[in-house]
Amino acid sequence: MFPWHKIDTVLLDMDGTLLDLHFDNHFWLQLVPQQLSQQRQISLDAAKQIVETAYHKVVGTLDWYCIDYWQQELDLDILTLHYSMVERIQMRQDSMPFLLALGQQNKRRILFTNAHPKSLALKLEHTELARGLDDMLSSHQTGYPKEHPLFWQIAIEKFNLDPARCLFIDDSEPILEASRKAGIGYQLGINNPDSQKNHNVFNDFPAIDDYHHLFDELIR
Numbered sequence: 001m002f003p004w005h006k007i008d009t010v011l012l013d014m015d016g017t018l019l020d021l022h023f024d025n026h027f028w029l030q031l032v033p034q035q036l037s038q039q040r041q042i043s044l045d046a047a048k049q050i051v052e053t054a055y056h057k058v059v060g061t062l063d064w065y066c067i068d069y070w071q072q073e074l075d076l077d078i079l080t081l082h083y084s085m086v087e088r089i090q091m092r093q094d095s096m097p098f099l100l101a102l103g104q105q106n107k108r109r110i111l112f113t114n115a116h117p118k119s120l121a122l123k124l125e126h127t128e129l130a131r132g133l134d135d136m137l138s139s140h141q142t143g144y145p146k147e148h149p150l151f152w153q154i155a156i157e158k159f160n161l162d163p164a165r166c167l168f169i170d171d172s173e174p175i176l177e178a179s180r181k182a183g184i185g186y187q188l189g190i191n192n193p194d195s196q197k198n199h200n201v202f203n204d205f206p207a208i209d210d211y212h213h214l215f216d217e218l219i220r
Contacts, residue, residue, distance in 0.1 A: 001206060002186055004218055008165045010102055011184070013146075014113040014120070016171035016193025018095045018129060023088045025194050028055075031085065035076055050074075060174075062145050065114040082122055089126045092195075098211035099132025101218055110159060111136035112168070114145050135159060146175045152182030176205050 015024050028051075037047035054073055055064070063069040071078045102109050109132060113120060117138050124130050137155055144151040156163055163183040170176050171193035180187055189207030191199045199209060208214070 001188075001208075001214065001217060002167060004105070004107075004220075006165060007107065007167045007186060009108040009110060009159075009161055009167070011110050011112050011166055011168040011179075012099075012133075013170040013172070013175070013190075014111055014115055014123065014129070017169055017190050018092060018099075018111075019123060019127065020090045020092055020195045021171065021193040022196045023085070023090065025197070026088060027082065027085065031081060032070075032074065032076065032078075035081060036074060039076065060145065060147050062114075062140065062143070065116055065145065066140065067116040067118050079118055079122075082119065086122065086126045089123055090195075091127050091129060092211075094211040096128060096132050098214065101215060103132070103134075105218060109134050112139075112146060112155060113137070114139045116140055146170075147178050149178065149182060152179060152184070156182070171200070173202055173205060 012018055015021050033044060033047040033051050036042075036051060037044045040047070051074070058064045058069070067078050067082075070076070099109055111129075111133050113136070115123070115138060117140055120136070120138050130136075137158065139145045139151055142151050142154040144154070146152075155161070164185040166184050167186040167188060168176065168179040168184045169188045169190065170179070171190040173189060176187040176189060187205045189200075189202040189205045190209070191202060191207040192209040193200070200207075
């Protein structure tokens with residue numbers, strides 16, 4: 001699938017790519033509306049409508065991924081709610097074997113995530129993810145989400161990357177496209193980000209449902 005001898009660095013998304021997206025989907029689509037319904041004493045359907053409207057207003061922006069923004073916008077203790085369901089934070093079963101194989105092949109492994117630093121810290125605390133990474137960057141440290149070209153400009157400079165020799169893996173096709181426009185040489189989609197949902201379809205990029213598909217060519 002990829003000419004690994006031409007790839008020095010693998011850039012990896014976190015939620016849905018290395019971690020099971022089920023945690024985030026359950027949190028934002030079910031737990032948050034439930035809490036809002038209880039707090040405001042409104043129906044669950046009304047709470048879901050409020051939440052969905054608020055989400056659509058900032059989708060694709062840094063606020064969409066910002067815990068502090070949602071605490072203020074919804075008047076809910078989002079961080080405490082995160083801690084209330086940490087048992088749902090799970091790595092994909094194929095993630096760590098893949099990360100370790102990359103390390104054994106001397107590929108640099110850098111996490112590029114839109115997750116807020118508080119969310120990132122929580123997930124690092126409750127998984128072994130950090131053990132498989134060489135560096136990490138939250139888009140909040142750059143001031144731009146991964147959808148924005150300036151994120152890529154800042155990230156490439158920060159880590160002194162040769163973009164043509166990088167592979168970027170993400171479960172979002174628009175973000176893969178942003179990386180391609182920024183000059184990143186290779187892209188790969190993850191079409192089963194949530195273990196409890198059906199596979200997604202990628203139109204413009206190769207996509208897999210298990211990192212083990214890459215092992216044979218990686219360790220040749």
